[in-house]
Amino acid sequence: MREIHVDDITENVAFLCQAASFDLGDDMIRAFQSSLKTEKSEIGKDVIEQLLDNAEIAKQEHIPMCQDTGVAVFFIELGYDCNIVGGSLYDAINQGVSKGYGDGYLRQSIVRDPLDRKNTGDNTPAITYVEMVAGDHLTIKFTAKGGGAENMSRLQMLKPSDGLEGIEHFVLESVRLAGPNACPPMIVGVGIGGSFEKSAYIAKKSLLRPVGERNEEDRVAELEEKWIEQCNDLGIGPQGMGGSTTALDVKIEVYPCHIAALPVAVNIQCHANRHKEVTL
Amino acid sequence: MGQKIVTLPLTDKKVQYLKAGDRVLLSGDVYAARDAAHKRLAELIENNEELPINLKGEAIYYVGPTPAKPGQIIGSAGPTTSGRMDKYTPKMLSMGLKGMIGKGYRNEAVKEAIQNYQAVYFAAIGGSGALLSKKIQFETVVAYEDLGPEAIRRLTIKDFPVTVINDCYGNDLYQQGAEAYQGRHPQ
Numbered sequence: 001m002r003e004i005h006v007d008d009i010t011e012n013v014a015f016l017c018q019a020a021s022f023d024l025g026d027d028m029i030r031a032f033q034s035s036l037k038t039e040k041s042e043i044g045k046d047v048i049e050q051l052l053d054n055a056e057i058a059k060q061e062h063i064p065m066c067q068d069t070g071v072a073v074f075f076i077e078l079g080y081d082c083n084i085v086g087g088s089l090y091d092a093i094n095q096g097v098s099k100g101y102g103d104g105y106l107r108q109s110i111v112r113d114p115l116d117r118k119n120t121g122d123n124t125p126a127i128t129y130v131e132m133v134a135g136d137h138l139t140i141k142f143t144a145k146g147g148g149a150e151n152m153s154r155l156q157m158l159k160p161s162d163g164l165e166g167i168e169h170f171v172l173e174s175v176r177l178a179g180p181n182a183c184p185p186m187i188v189g190v191g192i193g194g195s196f197e198k199s200a201y202i203a204k205k206s207l208l209r210p211v212g213e214r215n216e217e218d219r220v221a222e223l224e225e226k227w228i229e230q231c232n233d234l235g236i237g238p239q240g241m242g243g244s245t246t247a248l249d250v251k252i253e254v255y256p257c258h259i260a261a262l263p264v265a266v267n268i269q270c271h272a273n274r275h276k277e278v279t280l
Numbered sequence: 281m282g283q284k285i286v287t288l289p290l291t292d293k294k295v296q297y298l299k300a301g302d303r304v305l306l307s308g309d310v311y312a313a314r315d316a317a318h319k320r321l322a323e324l325i326e327n328n329e330e331l332p333i334n335l336k337g338e339a340i341y342y343v344g345p346t347p348a349k350p351g352q353i354i355g356s357a358g359p360t361t362s363g364r365m366d367k368y369t370p371k372m373l374s375m376g377l378k379g380m381i382g383k384g385y386r387n388e389a390v391k392e393a394i395q396n397y398q399a400v401y402f403a404a405i406g407g408s409g410a411l412l413s414k415k416i417q418f419e420t421v422v423a424y425e426d427l428g429p430e431a432i433r434r435l436t437i438k439d440f441p442v443t444v445i446n447d448c449y450g451n452d453l454y455q456q457g458a459e460a461y462q463g464r465h466p467q
Contacts, residue, residue, distance in 0.1 A: 040461065041457070041460075041461060043301070043303070043443065043457070046303070047405055050405055050408055050411060050441070051405070051407070051408060053408075053411055054405075054407070054408040054409070054410050054411040055410075057410040057411055057414065058356075058410040061410070062349075063346075063352075063355065063356050063409070063410040063413060064346050064355065064356040064409060064410065065356070065407065065408075065409065065410050066356060066358055066406075066407040066408075066409045067343065067344060067345050067346050067355065067356040067357055067358050067360075067409040067429075068344075068358075068360065068407075068409075069346060069356075105346055105347045105348070105349045105355055106346055106347075107344065107345070107346040107347070107355070107356075107429050108428065108429065109344075109429070117316070119428055121428075146407075147360075147361075148360065148361045148383075148384070148406060151361065179384070179385060179454060179458070180383060180384045180385060180403065180406075180454050181361050181363060181383070181384035181385060183383065183406035183407045233462065233463050234458065234462065235457070235458040235459065235460065235461035235462035235463070236457075236458050236461075237457060237458070237461055239383065239403065239405055239406060239443075240384070240385075240403075240454050240457070240458070241301075241403070241443060241445075241453055241454070241457045242453070242456070242457020242458055242459075242460050242461045243457070243461050244461055270406065270407055271407055272407040
């Protein structure tokens with residue numbers, strides 16, 4: 001049994017929080033550059049050029065690319081043959097978030113009580129999901145999810161008879177309603193099936209897949225491509241000011257579900273699509 | 281497409297010069313305020329108490345910056361979603377507020393009030409907080425320091441890039457822009 005000390009986890013989490021905020025992934029940079037070639041609106045092009053400048057400043061000067069440095073969400077893959085020693089995994093992650101957000105001068109955006117709304121002061125608690133997997137490793141996947149895009153996300157329990165047509169309508173309607181609020185060009189995460197909460201979980205997890213990478217199943221990959229086109233047909237464009245780049249990507253994940261059910265979740269991600277991962 | 285240069289504070293004449301879709305470089309002073317600050321201001325207004333800031337002729341930037349690093353004027357400082365402030369905005373426009381900078385849709389009541397009181401709603405690019413922080417030359421907290429990132433700040437901005445979304449003539453770039461490009465996805 002391999003042992004991993006919690007201090008190692010905390011250090012890596014602190015690093016991931018900062019790295020995600022300052023250093024936008026190459027997949028996003030490539031997607032911006034590629035959209036410049038197809039974007040028809042002058043304002044739209046101007047927006048994308050400014051987003052590229054912004055990413056460069058953030059990377060060079062270690063200024064968060066967006067002031068909303070988000071709620072810290074972790075998808076952990078823990079090997080069956082891996083033993084965490086020295087404390088609790090959840091505590092280690094929260095300590096890492098506290099350190100990463102503090103040392104990196106990232107914004108504290110979490111309130112302790114959703115009703116009285118007092119800030120916790122260190123951006124904890126994180127939202128952590130753990131999946132057990134084969135092997136003796138621990139993979140920490142982190143995403144900083146901003147409020148603007150998250151607020152425009154939706155979930156609906158459709159009827160099986162609504163079928164693919166109903167799902168498509170719900171996805172496009174969600175993108176249209178999100179419009180400029182979600183800071184387009186956006187990445188659209190779609191979870192189909194599972195249960196009420198499972199659909200939302202897979203929708204969010206899909207956003208970790210690199211932009212441009214299609215679902216392994218051909219029929220799902222085809223749907224992704226079709227919906228990217230349909231999103232861009234909406235005309236919303238960069239920052240919602242009109243244009244042909246509304247979504248840089250659509251990610252779909254599917255999961256088996258009950259004979260009576262057709263849950264669909266749409267998790268909208270803004271262009272500050274921040275995620276980083278490390279395997280210990 | 282050219283850029284308009286506008287200095288703050290705004291006046292009726294400056295507001296009338298601005299049309300939806302105009303790209304503008306703004307310079308001058310604005311107040312930074314968002315959700316929690318708006319809630320407190322609204323409570324004071326409701327109780328006829330004096331506000332910690334005078335809204336007349338002013339512009340508000342909906343922003344909650346990241347903490348400034350040592351030696352920095354301000355941290356990352358992009359716009360937040362304006363629609364969350366809609367509930368409070370018509371009253372503030374009636375008290376003389378002339379401009380707002382944020383991102384995202386405004387509701388019908390706000391759009392009507394923008395016309396009625398001759399004001400303007402600008403969008404800055406959401407998520408470009410690093411770039412926009414370079415356009416802020418001075419920052420001081422003027423009220424509600426306990427709110428942290430949500431405190432009211434006085435900011436001096438210089439050549440701050442924005443686009444007019446809702447003008448005083450009832451135009452709405454979000455609506456008009458999307459209509460103009462519907463069905464024109466890249467081939």
